[in-house]
Amino acid sequence: MAKPYVIGIDMGGTNTAFGIVDARGNVVASDSIKTGKHSNFDDYVDELHEAVTRLINNNDAEGKINGIGIGAPNGNYYTGMIEGAPNLPWPSPIPLAKKITEKFGITCLVTNDANAAGVGEMTYGAARGMKDFIMITLGTGVGSGIVVNGQMVYGYDGFAGELGHVIMRRSNGRMCGCGRTGCLEAYCSATGVARTAREFLEIRKDDSKLRELDIASITSKDVYDAAVAGDHLAKEIFEYTGNILGEALADFTAFSAPEAFVIFGGLAKSGDLIMNPIKEAFDKNVLPLWRGKVKILFSEMKEADAAILGASALGWEIKE
Amino acid sequence: MAKPYVIGIDMGGTNTAFGIVDARGNVVASDSIKTGKHSNFDDYVDELHEAVTRLINNNDAEGKINGIGIGAPNGNYYTGMIEGAPNLPWPSPIPLAKKITEKFGITCLVTNDANAAGVGEMTYGAARGMKDFIMITLGTGVGSGIVVNGQMVYGYDGFAGELGHVIMRRSNGRMCGCGRTGCLEAYCSATGVARTAREFLEIRKDDSKLRELDIASITSKDVYDAAVAGDHLAKEIFEYTGNILGEALADFTAFSAPEAFVIFGGLAKSGDLIMNPIKEAFDKNVLPLWRGKVKILFSEMKEADAAILGASALGWEIKE
Numbered sequence A, B: 001m002a003k004p005y006v007i008g009i010d011m012g013g014t015n016t017a018f019g020i021v022d023a024r025g026n027v028v029a030s031d032s033i034k035t036g037k038h039s040n041f042d043d044y045v046d047e048l049h050e051a052v053t054r055l056i057n058n059n060d061a062e063g064k065i066n067g068i069g070i071g072a073p074n075g076n077y078y079t080g081m082i083e084g085a086p087n088l089p090w091p092s093p094i095p096l097a098k099k100i101t102e103k104f105g106i107t108c109l110v111t112n113d114a115n116a117a118g119v120g121e122m123t124y125g126a127a128r129g130m131k132d133f134i135m136i137t138l139g140t141g142v143g144s145g146i147v148v149n150g151q152m153v154y155g156y157d158g159f160a161g162e163l164g165h166v167i168m169r170r171s172n173g174r175m176c177g178c179g180r181t182g183c184l185e186a187y188c189s190a191t192g193v194a195r196t197a198r199e200f201l202e203i204r205k206d207d208s209k210l211r212e213l214d215i216a217s218i219t220s221k222d223v224y225d226a227a228v229a230g231d232h233l234a235k236e237i238f239e240y241t242g243n244i245l246g247e248a249l250a251d252f253t254a255f256s257a258p259e260a261f262v263i264f265g266g267l268a269k270s271g272d273l274i275m276n277p278i279k280e281a282f283d284k285n286v287l288p289l290w291r292g293k294v295k296i297l298f299s300e301m302k303e304a305d306a307a308i309l310g311a312s313a314l315g316w317e318i319k320e
Helices: A041-058 A096-104 A113-124 A190-203 A220-228 A232-256 A266-270 A272-285 A303-317 B041-058 B096-104 B113-124 B190-203 B220-228 B232-256 B266-270 B272-285 B303-317
Strands: A005-011 A015-022 A027-034 A065-071 A108-111 A133-138 A142-148 A260-264 A295-298 B005-011 B015-022 B027-034 B065-071 B108-111 B133-138 B142-148 B260-264 B295-298
Touching: A005 A041, A005 A303, A015 A041, A015 A303, A027 A041, A027 A303, A041 A096, A065 A096, A065 A113, A065 A303, A096 A108, A108 A113, A108 A303, A113 A133, A113 A142, A113 A260, A113 A303, A133 A232, A133 A266, A190 A220, A190 A232, A190 A266, A220 A232, A220 A266, A220 A272, A232 A272, A232 B232, A260 A266, A260 A272, A266 A272, A272 A295, B005 B041, B005 B303, B015 B041, B015 B303, B027 B041, B027 B303, B041 B096, B065 B096, B065 B113, B065 B303, B096 B108, B108 B113, B108 B303, B113 B133, B113 B142, B113 B260, B113 B303, B133 B232, B133 B266, B190 B220, B190 B232, B190 B266, B220 B232, B220 B266, B220 B272, B232 B272, B260 B266, B260 B272, B266 B272, B272 B295
Parallel strands: A005 A065, A065 A108, A133 A260, A260 A295, B005 B065, B065 B108, B133 B260, B260 B295
Antiparallel strands: A005 A015, A015 A027, A133 A142, B005 B015, B015 B027, B133 B142
16 A cells, blocks of 8 residues: 655755655645755755655654655656756756665666646646647746646656657747747747746837836746836737747647646736647647537646745656 | 457548558458448448458357457547548538447447557557657658657647648648648648649749649659659758758657657658658757757558558557
8 A cells, every 4th residue: 555645856956845745635744955955966965864864854754754755957757867957066867766766675766847837737727537638838838748548648758748849930030048039938938928928028119017127137027017017019929929828739739639727837927828829829820620529728836936846746656 | 369360441432441450560361341321421431341250250269359449530539420521421420430349249449540550560560669759750741659758749639630630830721621721731741742843934034844744733752753863942941841841840749759750641752852851941940959869760660551550559548
């Protein structure tokens, strides 16, 4: 029988947050350490082990941990390694699952952040009971976690679900961090929204509260605040963003015919400002057989807990 | 234990071909009837039953059939129905699996043509042993069968894998039969190749053997013959087609990270004429992490047998 708790670890470039999670998706206790403090990866694992053990002991959870799940940038579910993550101080590949499993004596599974969010949504969130859905994470980048037949799609090499890098504009597309042009991520990430704001402000002449800000340092939050205050240009920026995302979701539907898309991350807080144009563009662009039939939902995971929750859900996959 | 044979039925608008297939993918015997002869669907089922029973009896296969698989236009694996197929004479939906199962006393599974080809390739063809691959069928249209974790992807409603209707050209895209514009199918089907030929011949002024033909009735076969004979314009038509398909496969890789793409159908006979530009465009357009790592193969199913073989493979899924 499964033990009553799992550990979720959200490993970011700056902080590593972790928590003890129960079967209902409650984060019983959580804490964090600095990721970049140790130039040696083994020292990082030692500090993480010490901090997690303290959390376990303080919450009477010794011997009650079913497994450890880690969401990490470029984390590979099959190999348990982190491969080529630009924001981590250790040489690639990093044998994360192996080191953690050895140090803790508890089996550890690894995946990337967006897949972790997908597993979390399926285990505790808006996609409970769904066997076919696609998680779209709108943060600094655009990530995705694809679930088919109740299973996360990892692909042949473990790197499936890079939907932020599907090409949405084949001519005059924006430069993307991946070195190509026209990727979904270049338009629909938080940074993409800020780029759209700068483009609109440069090219157009109409009034906008956004003109009062320093254009070079404008953020998606600034655009949101302006839109909520009724600014027309800011609203159009969300329409532009949602329109491209809706076009993309229409194409993704032709792939796996999901029951739902679940939208997660900072931009999801924009609510109807982004959801309305997404839905409108989706129905306009999707094959007629799916028109009006695919749910587009916001995540139901609390954002503060989501990364830990998502990672922790992997801990339930372990049967020993 | 599974019985030694399965029946594969390939239901087209004109003919319904069927055969007895063994576990190694040999078509032991085959025959066909006219699909459109009966305005009443039950009469069609009666004739099909009679013809298949005759084939079974003539080949000493009574009591040795493990199951029946049918590939049919718009066939839905989950419901066993044909839903909204424009080229069939019976009212939609058609309860195909139910009627066949009842009439034959043998369990019958249904899927669409492209998914059948995918199951066939996995069971008997180039994708044997692969758990993650995508079948692309290039015929009158462009179809696809997607396999993830060793399972065909049917999606929430059974209609997944409509990759011929992913949008490849968002501005000035060609009209597609689905009512939208810019679909992959409008460029990379056999009819798409013929359209490209007509466009090239109208817009360009350079010499070509194709100018000797009646432009309005030019076919992809004409373009192939001219290309093989060294015609530059015809070769460029294949480059144009392969380039768009390579761009599409690059995007599909971001979805499910397949081990391979398997190309099937009439255009696959064009060999290097189409394969070289596909591979070149794929490597140019795919995310760097997959460059040079995804196989692009031609189907290994004999075309004459492929539709029956593909459909028959469903018959092995039945465990009774």
